[in-house]
Amino acid sequence: MLSEKRKKGIDLIPLGIGDPDLTTPELIINEIIKQVRIPENQNYPASMGEQEFREAVARWYKVRFNLDLDPSDEVSNVIGGKEGVANIARAFINPEDIVLCPNPGYPVYENGATKLCDANPYSMPLLKENNFLPNLDAIDRKVLRKAKLMYLNYPNNPTGAIAPKEFLKKAVEYAEDYNFIIVHDNPYSEFTFGDYIAPSILQIDPNHVEINSASKMFNMTGFRCGWVSGNKEIIKGVRKVKSQIDSGCPIFIQKAVIKGLNEYKSVEKPEIVERTIKTYEKRRDNLVKGLNDMGWKTDKPQATFYVWTQIPKKFCEMSCMEFVKSLIEIGVIITPGIGFGQYGEGYVRFALTQPEERINEALERIKAFLS
Numbered sequence: 001m002l003s004e005k006r007k008k009g010i011d012l013i014p015l016g017i018g019d020p021d022l023t024t025p026e027l028i029i030n031e032i033i034k035q036v037r038i039p040e041n042q043n044y045p046a047s048m049g050e051q052e053f054r055e056a057v058a059r060w061y062k063v064r065f066n067l068d069l070d071p072s073d074e075v076s077n078v079i080g081g082k083e084g085v086a087n088i089a090r091a092f093i094n095p096e097d098i099v100l101c102p103n104p105g106y107p108v109y110e111n112g113a114t115k116l117c118d119a120n121p122y123s124m125p126l127l128k129e130n131n132f133l134p135n136l137d138a139i140d141r142k143v144l145r146k147a148k149l150m151y152l153n154y155p156n157n158p159t160g161a162i163a164p165k166e167f168l169k170k171a172v173e174y175a176e177d178y179n180f181i182i183v184h185d186n187p188y189s190e191f192t193f194g195d196y197i198a199p200s201i202l203q204i205d206p207n208h209v210e211i212n213s214a215s216k217m218f219n220m221t222g223f224r225c226g227w228v229s230g231n232k233e234i235i236k237g238v239r240k241v242k243s244q245i246d247s248g249c250p251i252f253i254q255k256a257v258i259k260g261l262n263e264y265k266s267v268e269k270p271e272i273v274e275r276t277i278k279t280y281e282k283r284r285d286n287l288v289k290g291l292n293d294m295g296w297k298t299d300k301p302q303a304t305f306y307v308w309t310q311i312p313k314k315f316c317e318m319s320c321m322e323f324v325k326s327l328i329e330i331g332v333i334i335t336p337g338i339g340f341g342q343y344g345e346g347y348v349r350f351a352l353t354q355p356e357e358r359i360n361e362a363l364e365r366i367k368a369f370l371s
């Protein structure tokens with residue numbers, strides 16, 4: 001449908017995919033150019049990451065979360081967070097195991113991780129009435145006993161929700177009682193607005209693992225560099241799988257990401273990150289106001305670059321997919337909630353990854369369409 005529209009020369013405004021339109025900071029680009037010229041940086045990397053890279057991640061955890069991690073065995077590089085999400089399952093999940101997955105959620109938890117290990121995803125509904133947090137008390141005890149791993153992701157894609165520390169504490173208690181691993185996927189840790197500072201699950205309990213990546217933090221989705229940190233036995237498993245599958249993230253990319261991470265001097269976001277967040281904050285305010293002004297009731301997310309909202313009342317007879325298709329007709333591309341699982345039905349996700357003028361243009365078109 002989209003390629004047809006493109007062929008016809010229709011002006012499409014892509015607010016679907018979470019790929020930043022903002023560019024990688026100059027500081028990092030210059031470092032890549034410098035590092036790529038050094039012959040040693042053109043060789044095979046270590047799949048677990050260079051020692052210097054792992055040290056930079058540990059240092060970042062110290063300044064950002066006040067945590068002490070040992071770079072020799074509590075950190076591994078991954079080729080983007082997606083690889084980490086999938087390979088952790090490869091290390092620990094056997095056929096028929098249960099993996100607890102948020103729904104709606106990043107689709108790789110259920111598909112690339114769980115199902116490719118012949119295991120069974122158990123969907124934890126993220127509902128508006130629970131502030132898009134899973135209701136852990138509602139999970140059947142039999143399911144919990146069979147669960148090997150739980151994916152959590154706050155700040156959350158697609159809902160933009162954040163998790164209070166009390167919720168993370170409760171999740172950790174469940175993990176202890178039922179003996180499963182928590183993988184906290186945290187690529188939006190820096191995508192927070194106002195005074196809110198996103199925590200690390202490792203601050204609550206260092207016995208689990210957390211994934212983060214340069215993709216969103218430094219607008220580096222195309223460079224493929226991330227990290228998994230936490231419990232050494234879990235990190236050992238990830239490294240073991242990776243050593244037989246990939247040959248790591250290019251050394252010159254790792255070195256450039258070190259440069260970015262070293263910009264952090266405290267919990268405060270450094271200028272290269274703050275600039276990005278301020279841009280998204282303005283876009284968020286603009287989009288949410290525009291939608292509410294036209295009668296499309298939409299809440300302002302406290303984090304992420306996504307706006308998650310129920311399709312307008314007037315269209316509630318439609319599935320979210322049908323609604324999204326009708327917006328494609330006017331050249332506005334957003335993501336149907338069902339793409340993140342069955343509990344996403346009735347919702348759509350806007351990604352704030354277009355300049356303000358384009359968001360305004362999308363708002364104009366949507367306004368005309370709704371009326």
Ligand SMILES: Cc1ncc(COP(=O)(O)O)c(C=O)c1O
Binds near residue numbers: 081082185187214221
């Ligand atoms: C929740 C979540 N996890 C992981 C990723 C993967 O990020 P990357 O592999 O680029 O680090 C994304 C990307 O959109 C995401 O939204």
